[in-house]
Amino acid sequence: xxxxxxxxxxxxxxxxxxxxxxxxxxxxxxxxxxxxxxxxxxxxxxxxxxxxxxxxxxxxxxxxxxxxxxxxxxxxxxxxxxxxxxxxxxxxxxxxxxxxxxxxxxxxxxxxxxxxxxxxxxxxxxxxxxxxxxxxxxxxxxxxxxxxxxxxxxxxxxxxxxxxxxxxxxxxxxxxxxxxxxxxxxxxxxxxxxxxxxxxxxxxxxxxxxxxxxxxxxxxxxxxxxxxxxxxxxxxxxxxxxxxxxxxxxxxxxxxxxxxxxx
Amino acid sequence: xxxxxxxxxxxxxxxxxxxxxxxxxxxxxxxxxxxxxxxxxxxxxxxxxxxxxxxxxxxxxxxxxxxxxxxxxxxxxxxxxxxxxxxxxxxxxxxxxxxxxxxxxxxxxxxxxxxxxxxxxxxxxxxxxxxxxxxxxxxxxxxxxxxxxxxxxxxxxxxxxxxxxxxxxxxxxxxxxxxxxxxxxxxxxxxxxxxxxxxxxxxxxxxxxxxxxxxxxxxxxxxxxxxxxxxxxxxxxxxxxxxxxxxxxxxxxxxxxxxxxxxx
Numbered sequence: 001x002x003x004x005x006x007x008x009x010x011x012x013x014x015x016x017x018x019x020x021x022x023x024x025x026x027x028x029x030x031x032x033x034x035x036x037x038x039x040x041x042x043x044x045x046x047x048x049x050x051x052x053x054x055x056x057x058x059x060x061x062x063x064x065x066x067x068x069x070x071x072x073x074x075x076x077x078x079x080x081x082x083x084x085x086x087x088x089x090x091x092x093x094x095x096x097x098x099x100x101x102x103x104x105x106x107x108x109x110x111x112x113x114x115x116x117x118x119x120x121x122x123x124x125x126x127x128x129x130x131x132x133x134x135x136x137x138x139x140x141x142x143x144x145x146x147x148x149x150x151x152x153x154x155x156x157x158x159x160x161x162x163x164x165x166x167x168x169x170x171x172x173x174x175x176x177x178x179x180x181x182x183x184x185x186x187x188x189x190x191x192x193x194x195x196x197x198x199x200x201x202x203x204x205x206x207x208x209x210x211x212x213x214x215x216x217x218x219x220x221x222x223x224x225x226x227x228x229x230x231x232x233x234x235x236x237x238x239x240x241x242x243x244x245x246x247x248x249x250x251x252x253x254x255x256x257x258x259x260x261x262x263x
Numbered sequence: 264x265x266x267x268x269x270x271x272x273x274x275x276x277x278x279x280x281x282x283x284x285x286x287x288x289x290x291x292x293x294x295x296x297x298x299x300x301x302x303x304x305x306x307x308x309x310x311x312x313x314x315x316x317x318x319x320x321x322x323x324x325x326x327x328x329x330x331x332x333x334x335x336x337x338x339x340x341x342x343x344x345x346x347x348x349x350x351x352x353x354x355x356x357x358x359x360x361x362x363x364x365x366x367x368x369x370x371x372x373x374x375x376x377x378x379x380x381x382x383x384x385x386x387x388x389x390x391x392x393x394x395x396x397x398x399x400x401x402x403x404x405x406x407x408x409x410x411x412x413x414x415x416x417x418x419x420x421x422x423x424x425x426x427x428x429x430x431x432x433x434x435x436x437x438x439x440x441x442x443x444x445x446x447x448x449x450x451x452x453x454x455x456x457x458x459x460x461x462x463x464x465x466x467x468x469x470x471x472x473x474x475x476x477x478x479x480x481x482x483x484x485x486x487x488x489x490x491x492x493x494x495x496x497x498x499x500x501x502x503x504x505x506x507x508x509x510x511x512x513x514x515x516x517x518x519x520x521x522x523x524x525x526x527x
Contacts, residue, residue, distance in 0.1 A: 027437035034441040041449045048459035049306050052313045056306065180287035187295040190454075191302060198305040203297065 002106070006113075009105060014116045021118055028119055035123045039072045042193055049194070057198040062138040063225045064194065069131045070221035071192045074154075076124040078161050084115030085165050089178045097173070098260040107255060111169035112162065131224070140225050149233065150223040156240045157216050163243035164211070170247070170254035185211060192217035208235075215239045270358075270365055271372040274339070278376060289380050293388075296329045299454060300392070314459055320485050322394040324456060327484050329388070331477055332453065333381040335414050339369045341443065344426035344435030350524040363423065363515065370419055403483050406493065410480040413500045418447075418476050420507035427511065430518030446471075452478030472503035 021028045046068045050061045059067070088111040091097050100110040135142075142150060164185060172178035188211040191199070196207045196214040207213045215236040222228040278285055300322070307313040307321045316324065343366065346352040355362050389396075399407065425443045429435040448454065450473035457465055457478050468474050479496045482488045488496065 024433040024437075027432060027434035030437040030441045034445040037441075037445050037449060041454075044460055044464070045455055047461070048455060051461075052459065053306065053309055057309070175283045177281070177283045177287055180284065180291045183291040184287065184294050187291060187298050190295075191298045194302060194305070199301055200305070203301045 002104075005104060006106065006109065009109070010113055010116070013114055014118075017116055018118045031119045032122050035076070035120065036126070039076075039123055039127065042068050042072060045193055056194060059195055059198075062134075062140075063227070065134055066131065066138070066140065066225050067195050067218065067221040068193055069127060069134060070224065071189070071217050073124065073127040073131060074157060074161075074217060074220065075189065076120045076127055077158075080117055080120035080124060081158075082112050082161070082165050083117035083120070084110065084112055085169060085178065085182060087115055088169060088172055089176060092172060092176050095260045097258065101255075101258075108166060108169070108251065111172070112165055135224065142224070146223065146226070149228065150220065153220040153223040153228070153233070153236055156236050157220050160212060160216055160240045160243055163240070163247035166247040166251050167243075170250040173254035173258050188213055189217070195221070209239065212239050212243070266360055267365060267368040270360065271368045274369050274372050275376060289377075289384065292329075292332070292381075293384055296325065296332075296388075300325045303455075314456070315487060316456065316485075319395050319397070320487075321456075322392070323396055323485060324481055326388060326392075326394055326396065328453065328477065328481055330381065330385065331411065331414075331480060333377045334374060334411060335418050335476055336447065337370075337373050337377045338419065338422050339373050340366050340419065340422040340426055341439055342426075343423070344429040344439055347426070347429040347518070347522065348433075348435040352522065353524045363511065366423065367419065374415075399484050399486050402490070403486050406483045407480050410475070410483060410496070410500060413497075413504055414476045414480060417472060417500065417504040417507050420504070420511040421472060423511040424507060424514060427514040427518050430514070430522060446473060447476065450474070451476045452481070469499070472507065475500040475503055 043065075046061070046064050049056060050064065055061075056064055091100070091110065097110065101107055103109075165182075168178060168181045168185065171181060188207065191203075191207055192213045196204065196218045199207060208215075219228065219232050219236045222232060303313070303321050303325065304318075307316070307318050311318055313321060343352065343355075343362070346355065352362075355365070358365070388394075398404065422443060425438050426435070428438040432438055450457075450468055450471060452474060457468060457474055460468075475496070479488070479500070483496075
């Protein structure tokens with residue numbers, strides 16, 4: 001029942017958002033152009049790196065291309081699904097969040113799901129097409145089992161980003177700060193332009209366990225190029241489970257501290 | 264002059280209202296730097312050099328670039344676009360001071376404030392990463408400072424131009440996103456030294472203001488530009504400063520004529 005209400009409400013809000021974006025076609029086009037430039041540029045970074053070195057810590061050019069495509073695809077997917085996090089701060093500053101809490105919806109609806117961004121759809125489709133095209137062109141064949149495993153790693157990545165953003169939303173409830181936290185997460189994500197295996201030391205630890213870009217980007221990409229190990233899959237599953245638990249605990253904690261006082 | 268100073272001081276107090284916000288902002292800047300630094304370290308370490316850059320030059324590119332980013336790209340002019348869109352620009356217009364001049368005053372305070380924090384962060388970076396930062400020759404250091412000063416002014420007017428587009432566009436953030444975030448981040452050389460890109464793209468970028476904001480000043484710090492190229496870089500830098508100034512003042516006058524303060 002809750003899931004049905006959730007999906008129906010999400011659909012109504014999604015249609016409204018889409019109509020809103022159609023009202024300002026000029027602005028929407030500028031956004032889409034910007035997103036496409038970002039996509040092409042990250043691709044160029046890989047071209048630039050491989051114009052200087054023959055392989056990247058064992059990764060071939062073809063494998064690195066799939067990694068950067070997966071980064072862009074997942075980034076667009078998360079932008080499409082979770083854009084609402086960027087609009088959560090004003091709601092808290094006005095002290096309006098309690099109005100959402102009164103509604104028969106999960107409390108996480110407003111900060112995470114209330115603003116699907118359709119401007120991410122055109123890049124998303126192009127990036128999906130590019131992944132399929134380059135997988136075929138570079139002959140990365142997937143067996144039925146490895147396809148299932150790949151889908152599983154992408155689902156884990158989705159759950160992980162949900163958890164990370166929920167933690168950010170929790171901090172926002174406590175401090176009314178969200179924008180820069182999202183930018184911190186986005187800065188880390190940029191490290192996923194290349195497979196995170198190439199990093200060393202404390203920075204690698206951060207990417208594996210604090211903002212797990214490895215599980216978010218590299219593991220799903222490895223599942224497509226046949227480099228995923230059982231250890232990688234176990235790591236991805238455990239870190240996702242851990243972040244899910246932590247995020248729900250922090251969210252419950254922050255809601256218990258919410259005062260509706262604004263800021 | 265006193266009123267501009269007072270206005271700037273008020274801005275400083277505004278910062279201190281949302282202290283956590285500011286601390287997270289600075290933290291985000293550090294993380295952004297660290298990501299670029301480690302990415303290129305991981306790439307360059309495989310060969311000890313990459314392109315014309317030695318491993319140390321790559322480090323210096325991003326570390327001195329960290330300083331430049333704070334000096335050049337920290338700005339409050341983006342707020343003006345939002346004010347035009349919401350109609351709250353009227354508040355600025357009622358004050359007995361020029362909007363562009365007060366924006367410049369705010370930007371100076373913003374840069375000083377950010378620079379204060381950056382000095383602390385820079386100390387930590389030097390302590391932990393221990394890079395071997397070699398100062399350029401006095402002549403190149405002078406050129407670097409000169410180009411940086413032009414870049415600060417040029418970016419200030421460029422950012423104003425983007426904000427003033429809001430007189431005609433429905434959403435202030437769309438033009439800011441494309442021209443002020445995506446183009447500036449990608450084409451100024453903040454993520455990647457531009458000479459790593461395919462040659463036709465680099466050739467094209469020379470005709471845009473972006474490399475003159477960040478990439479060329481750094482090239483002079485690293486002594487990768489011969490003195491014979493000085494005029495080739497200084498003249499376009501000045502030209503883009505003039506163009507941005509001209510566009511900013513012209514768009515401001517034209518935009519005001521049709522500004523209705525209704526907000527949306």
